[in-house]
Amino acid sequence: MNEKIAVIGAGLIGRAWAIVFARAGCSVAIYDAVPEALSACTKLLHDNISDLARHGLITETPEVVLARIKPAKTLAEALKGAALVQENVKETVEVKRQIFAEMDKLAEPGAILTSSTSWIPTSEFSEHLPGRHRILVAHPVNPPYLVPLVELAPAPWTSEETVKRAHDIYTRAGQSPVLLKKEITGFLLNRIQGAVLNEALNLYENGYASSEDLDKVLKDGLGLRWSFMGPFETIDLNAPEGVIDYAKRYGHTYRDVAKTQLPNEWDAATLKQIEDERRKVLKADQLEERSRWRDNRLMGLVVHKRKQAV
Numbered sequence: 001m002n003e004k005i006a007v008i009g010a011g012l013i014g015r016a017w018a019i020v021f022a023r024a025g026c027s028v029a030i031y032d033a034v035p036e037a038l039s040a041c042t043k044l045l046h047d048n049i050s051d052l053a054r055h056g057l058i059t060e061t062p063e064v065v066l067a068r069i070k071p072a073k074t075l076a077e078a079l080k081g082a083a084l085v086q087e088n089v090k091e092t093v094e095v096k097r098q099i100f101a102e103m104d105k106l107a108e109p110g111a112i113l114t115s116s117t118s119w120i121p122t123s124e125f126s127e128h129l130p131g132r133h134r135i136l137v138a139h140p141v142n143p144p145y146l147v148p149l150v151e152l153a154p155a156p157w158t159s160e161e162t163v164k165r166a167h168d169i170y171t172r173a174g175q176s177p178v179l180l181k182k183e184i185t186g187f188l189l190n191r192i193q194g195a196v197l198n199e200a201l202n203l204y205e206n207g208y209a210s211s212e213d214l215d216k217v218l219k220d221g222l223g224l225r226w227s228f229m230g231p232f233e234t235i236d237l238n239a240p241e242g243v244i245d246y247a248k249r250y251g252h253t254y255r256d257v258a259k260t261q262l263p264n265e266w267d268a269a270t271l272k273q274i275e276d277e278r279r280k281v282l283k284a285d286q287l288e289e290r291s292r293w294r295d296n297r298l299m300g301l302v303v304h305k306r307k308q309a310v
């Protein structure tokens with residue numbers, strides 16, 4: 001790839017996006033409103049890129065990939081010449097509206113402007129902008145240089161050409177784009193992730209299992225299958241004659257159980273209990289080290305999946 005990409009916001013996800021695009025050959029300009037965030041970037045980027053190299057997940061040296069990522073002193077400098085702008089700033093609609101208004105004024109006329117937002121529909125921050133046709137959500141999963149899914153969630157006024165070009169750029173950058181056909185808060189992944197979290201909190205709060213065992217249900221159960229199959233392929237293979245057979249056998253039970261699966265309030269006391277249990281197994285100052293452990297485990301999984309795909 002030879003496009004220039006602008007990454008706005010050099011936090012956890014912005015840095016990860018910079019790796020995705022630099023690894024694909026793009027020149028990347030990264031900007032952050034907080035200079036310290038930008039200066040902290042290089043070391044963090046080098047660590048992540050070196051881990052990828054150690055697992056054979058980049059074909060060039062870390063130095064070559066890192067050299068493509070250049071800090072920008074101003075937003076305008078980052079946006080100059082960029083074909084696509086990936087926004088990764090604070091998750092509030094007010095900040096998204098403000099940054100997209102600024103970027104729409106400063107970005108190249110033909111540039112696509114995308115947001116990494118986890119929940120906020122495009123129409124909530126693009127409606128009144130002159131360039132609203134070129135704006136859409138491109139929601140990643142953390143870390144996008146390992147988990148390739150990116151959810152493209154256009155507003156009704158995002159042009160088809162923008163969506164097509166965005167889909168092409170993310171695909172060529174090694175990502176796996178999915179397209180939302182209409183807007184919904186939280187898109188696909190976080191709504192599904194939320195449903196799982198909601199039920200896990202309910203079961204924990206009502207004393208059915210420990211937080212450790214509920215984690216095991218995913219990591220030693222559903223998560224194993226879901227690492228290479230989605231929910232519909234899973235049920236298609238869980239009954240001798242496929243999906244309809246599965247539905248005949250278990251659909252009525254899922255419907256009855258669903259009536260007992262109530263929204264969880266994310267009660268502070270419950271969350272404090274879970275946090276305390278987590279701190280017993282992982283000290284707060286070990287979160288960053290454990291995140292690198294997670295990424296290294298993910299790298300091993302990605303390498304394995306690539307070998308399986310061959």
Ligand SMILES: NC(=O)C1=CN([C@@H]2O[C@H](COP(=O)(O)OP(=O)(O)OC[C@H]3O[C@@H](n4cnc5c(N)ncnc54)[C@H](O)[C@@H]3O)[C@@H](O)[C@H]2O)C=CC1
Pocket residue numbers: 008009010011012013014031032033034037087088089090091095099116117118119139140141142
């Ligand atoms: N953390 C995660 O796992 C994921 C986060 N996201 C989304 O990505 C976005 C960023 O999240 P994180 O990277 O986790 O946050 P973060 O807090 O690590 O980074 C945000 C960065 O944006 C900078 N910033 C804030 N306002 C700015 C402005 N006006 N101009 C330039 N820089 C500005 C901050 O200084 C900070 O460095 C959010 O919308 C979040 O919902 C999406 C997927 C996963």
Ligand SMILES: O=C(O)[C@@H](O)C(=O)[C@H](O)[C@@H](O)CO
Pocket residue numbers: 117118140141142143189190193
């Ligand atoms: O889980 C992820 O990586 C993404 O779905 C995210 O958007 C955030 O981490 C999300 O869970 C927080 O809302």
